[in-house]
């Protein structure tokens with residue numbers, strides 16, 4: 025095709041995406057504003073529509089070391105969760121009724137979160153995602169699901185997404201022993217040796233995850249890259265605060281089944297008939313000194 029024609033076509037697609045995303049941005053702003061206004065139950069049409077993924081596509085890999093524009097709370101106590109889970113916020117006392125208990129690290133397009141919401145409808149689950157447009161897609165997806173399921177038992181008020189780099193300041197979001205489950209589903213493999221330091225499981229990061237997890241809490245991992253699976257197993261096994269759970273445990277655990285089938289990346293692997301490697305680890309008590 026003629027290069028200039030190709031360029032014009034590309035520009036048209038880009039501008040369409042931009043217009044779509046700007047409209048959704050407005051819906052997001054309205055939804056944030058209206059979240060507390062229960063006297064305004066009439067959803068706007070576009071907030072009920074599920075977002076279209078093709079308008080939010082972003083480069084697959086992001087560099088976790090160049091995220092200088094991200095905001096972090098000073099401490100878990102200063103984090104305002106009421107914006108994310110308005111139905112779990114008590115207006116009178118201005119306190120949250122519950123803490124986040126389940127974290128999906130690098131949640132991508134949010135498939136796992138949505139399934140966790142159905143399995144644990146009374147537990148607060150949080151997706152953390154570094155890519156801007158992917159985070160916006162998940163936020164729009166949750167807004168739409170909440171609007172579509174307002175009067176139902178499963179109303180998706182217990183899930184939320186936050187843009188953040190899990191490799192930085194995780195203890196600023198979560199108190200010690202706050203979480204009962206952390207999911208690492210199809211993390212970026214960072215194949216090259218010199219990029220291994222960007223992997224989401226390292227000794228240092230595992231100590232942060234152990235801090236946020238309660239004793240008995242579980243780290244779930246799944247990947248289609250055998251080398252990364254071995255890396256995660258090796259690091260988790262070597263860490264003094266984790267012990268691996270066996271195949272028998274995996275087979276009876278509901279979350280393993282959910283994680284196996286429900287993430288977008290996992291579905292892609294399924295379509296391509298790839299392998300899926302699972303490893304789950306339990307948080308051990310701190311050693312006595």
Ligand SMILES: C[S@@+](CC[C@H](N)C(=O)[O-])C[C@H]1O[C@@H](n2cnc3c(N)ncnc32)[C@H](O)[C@@H]1O
Pocket residue numbers: 084086088129130131132133152153154155158188189190191208209210211212224287288289290
């Ligand atoms: C291969 S995708 C998997 C997404 C999802 N878990 C799934 O299974 O469909 C990995 C995701 O992790 C996100 N990610 C990578 N590093 C991250 C970090 N340090 N903090 C938060 N998210 C991260 C990426 O942007 C990407 O969306």
